[in-house]
Amino acid sequence: SLILVTGASGFIASHVAKTFLDEGYNVRGTVRSPSKGEYLVNLFKDTKGKFEYVIVEDISKEGAFDEAVKGVDGVAHTASPVTFAAERPEDLFEPSVKGTVNVLNSIKENNPNIGRIVYTSSSGTVNDPEMPCPVSYDETSWNIISEGVCERLGAKADGGHKYRASKVLAEKAFWKFFEDERPSFDGVTIHPVMTYGPIIHQCDSPKSLNDSIARRIWPFVSGQRTEKDLPEPGSSFVDVRDVALAHVRSMSTPEASGQRFLASSERYSGNDVCVILNKEFPYLENVPKGDDSPGARERINAVANFMDSAKSQRVLGIQYRPIEDVVRDTTESLVTRFGLK
Numbered sequence: 001s002l003i004l005v006t007g008a009s010g011f012i013a014s015h016v017a018k019t020f021l022d023e024g025y026n027v028r029g030t031v032r033s034p035s036k037g038e039y040l041v042n043l044f045k046d047t048k049g050k051f052e053y054v055i056v057e058d059i060s061k062e063g064a065f066d067e068a069v070k071g072v073d074g075v076a077h078t079a080s081p082v083t084f085a086a087e088r089p090e091d092l093f094e095p096s097v098k099g100t101v102n103v104l105n106s107i108k109e110n111n112p113n114i115g116r117i118v119y120t121s122s123s124g125t126v127n128d129p130e131m132p133c134p135v136s137y138d139e140t141s142w143n144i145i146s147e148g149v150c151e152r153l154g155a156k157a158d159g160g161h162k163y164r165a166s167k168v169l170a171e172k173a174f175w176k177f178f179e180d181e182r183p184s185f186d187g188v189t190i191h192p193v194m195t196y197g198p199i200i201h202q203c204d205s206p207k208s209l210n211d212s213i214a215r216r217i218w219p220f221v222s223g224q225r226t227e228k229d230l231p232e233p234g235s236s237f238v239d240v241r242d243v244a245l246a247h248v249r250s251m252s253t254p255e256a257s258g259q260r261f262l263a264s265s266e267r268y269s270g271n272d273v274c275v276i277l278n279k280e281f282p283y284l285e286n287v288p289k290g291d292d293s294p295g296a297r298e299r300i301n302a303v304a305n306f307m308d309s310a311k312s313q314r315v316l317g318i319q320y321r322p323i324e325d326v327v328r329d330t331t332e333s334l335v336t337r338f339g340l341k
């Protein structure tokens with residue numbers, strides 16, 4: 001069968017496309033330029049399934065996906081801006097919300113017989129960023145704070161709230177479509193926490209790295225963050241390959257219908273990243289040393305929220321990779337890309 005992957009040139013979406021292709025699905029990816037499309041054609045030339053691309057320059061435009069959805073059997077909607085540095089909240093809301101509504105309407109108008117749409121939401125629609133940590137979250141929770149902060153403060157709202165509100169509003173619009181329209185196809189949402197892992201998409205310099213790796217891995221690899229920035233606690237991580245597998249499995253698992261799925265491995269800190277980098281990449285000279293004394297890891301990570309991914313492990317059969325593999329494989333890809341050795 002043929003799956004449409006929106007924003008296929010992105011960090012996560014390129015892995016989503018690859019995993020579908022490796023499982024034998026054919027994939028049509030939307031990209032913003034022919035050069036991004038050709039990069040992917042070359043990247044996927046030996047996969048089991050066939051890859052093709054179509055140009056969708058702006059997902060916020062009504063009807064943007066009218067042609068792209070024709071003939072597909074399922075859709076993975078991943079395209080959305082990811083940045084904590086937007087000026088106005090609307091700069092993010094336009095593409096996130098309209099992009100999501102547009103893809104749903106294009107399916108309804110042009111190909112209502114697809115089976116399912118899987119939407120890449122975020123853990124940011126689940127946890128309340130202003131609750132004192134540590135709290136345990138699962139798929140029954142909603143971030144009820146970011147949208148209100150943006151309404152109140154507009155451009156002055158914190159960048160994290162602007163981004164999270166863009167995801168909350170888009171996900172609300174996603175579920176509302178199913179309530180209002182009762183289409184014959186169904187929907188699933190995947191909620192990754194901070195996502196890392198090997199880079200396979202087009203990315204020629206550290207400046208064009210995707211947001212999560214740029215903010216939380218690259219600064220340690222490159223030595224921009226120092227000992228005084230550690231332990232940088234307070235997050236959970238997941239590997240991009242596991243996030244991709246969650247998209248593929250949720251497309252084909254009947255019980256996934258109408259469900260939200262957190263995609264999360266474990267809690268970790270910047271200290272864990274540094275300890276692993278020093279062990280695995282001794283030639284990266286400016287990495288802060290970190291604290292590898294017994295018990296340090298558990299002590300530091302105990303203050304972070306716990307994102308309970310038991311449901312995706314059970315229903316989708318995902319076994320999440322540990323932090324050692326994720327930091328090693330992310331960094332190996334950065335070393336190769338940017339010639340760091």
Ligand code: NDP
Pocket residue numbers: 006007008009010011012013031032036056057058059060078079080081082095120121122123167191192193194195196210211212
């Ligand atoms: P990327 O920035 O690598 O990918 C975003 C994709 O969306 C790119 O293909 C980009 O196109 C496309 N895009 C953005 N704005 C537009 C627009 N206006 N019109 C057309 N295409 C657009 O980010 P990620 O891969 O990290 O994120 C992908 C999805 O996963 C997002 O929905 C994000 O919210 C979600 N997510 C990410 C997490 C993470 O830690 N990385 C965690 C949780 C959720 P182009 O390449 O041309 O810029």
